[in-house]
Amino acid sequence: MHKYSTPRFSRVCIVDTVYSLFIYLLISSKEETDHTFFFFSDGIDASIRNRFPNHYYIPSKDFPKRNFISRLWLRLKLRLVAPFKWPFLSSADLYGHDHLCFTPSLTGNRKMTVLEDGMGNYCDNPFGFVEYSGIELLIRNLLFGPLSTKRPLGKSSYAEKVILTGMKSIPEELKQKAILIDLPQMWDALEESEKGRICCLFSIDFAMLKELSQKDTVLFTQPFADEITLDELIGIYRKMLENVDKDKLLIKRHPRDMVDYKTAFPGVCVFDKPIPMELLTLLGVRFKDAYTISSTAVLLLPPTVKIHFSGHAVHPGLLEKYGDIQIGNLKGNK
Structure with missing residues (x-):
């Protein structure tokens, strides 16, 4: 058999x-x-x-x-x-x-x-x-x-x-x-043993959570390599982050995003562990500001976080493939 x-x-x-x-x-x-x-x-x-x-x-x-x-x-x-x-x-x-x-x-x-x-x-x-x-x-x-x-x-x-x-x-x-x-709601309803099991599957530890807690701004990247050139993508992110304190910035790389952000943003903390941000948020990781082109990870952040949501209009290739989208069209306005 x-x-x-x-x-x-x-x-x-x-x-x-x-x-x-x-x-x-x-x-x-x-x-x-x-x-x-x-x-x-x-x-x-x-x-x-x-x-x-x-x-x-x-x-x-x-x-x-x-x-x-x-x-x-x-x-x-x-x-x-x-x-x-x-x-x-x-x-x-x-x-x-x-x-x-x-x-x-x-x-x-x-x-x-x-x-x-x-x-x-x-x-x-x-x-x-x-x-x-x-x-x-x-x-x-x-x-x-x-x-x-x-x-x-x-x-x-x-x-x-x-x-x-x-x-x-x-x-x-x-x-x-x-x-x-x-x-x-589903996470809160879980037994502590179940939460621990899920954290173990994603290799989450307390040292990691402590490091993330020292940052107050996050950039959520996305795998847009097929729709936009690397230089264009980095240029969009740099413009989004031009007034951000880089010492307090965390770049949360999408698991399918292969861009080397450590080279593109020297000295900035890049979190490239394959862990869903939604889970980190549920574990208490908090930010004051969150930047993204259109990552839906921002939808699970607490209402106290200021969302900087650029939308697909930042590049014609993204707009053509995915259509126009703004944060107001999402969860808060069904």
């Missing part, structure tokens, strides 16, 4: 961001987490992946750079192998991201519960998804399952439920399947 064929895996979680992984851990009991098999990709750092004994790593960082035949073969190979290597995929409850390149190869025609992955769940079509038809629709359905031909981020009929925090008005097509959660 294959080592993964044991029926104890009653759940499967497919995620590629620490934010969505944190949400899954919050909505799941320890027993449910122990009975979950995880599929991770590059968005979940190895230091975190390795703390989950029941997981499989699917590298996807270089996937877009491959040619069409190579991408097709990798997805098709996974589709053919998955039922035999992980037979529990046919019966386990499915959670996670429906927009990853490999998700349809794992889920086939089964339904799943989609976990919020930031602002994308509230946008109409942030990834520029193309509606397929004719022979291409038939081939994609046959090779990878119907999820590969449907709009992602909870909008397809294969997304049975969508876990959302309500950071923006819920799209009409999600209202019937949306389950709203309150992260601070």
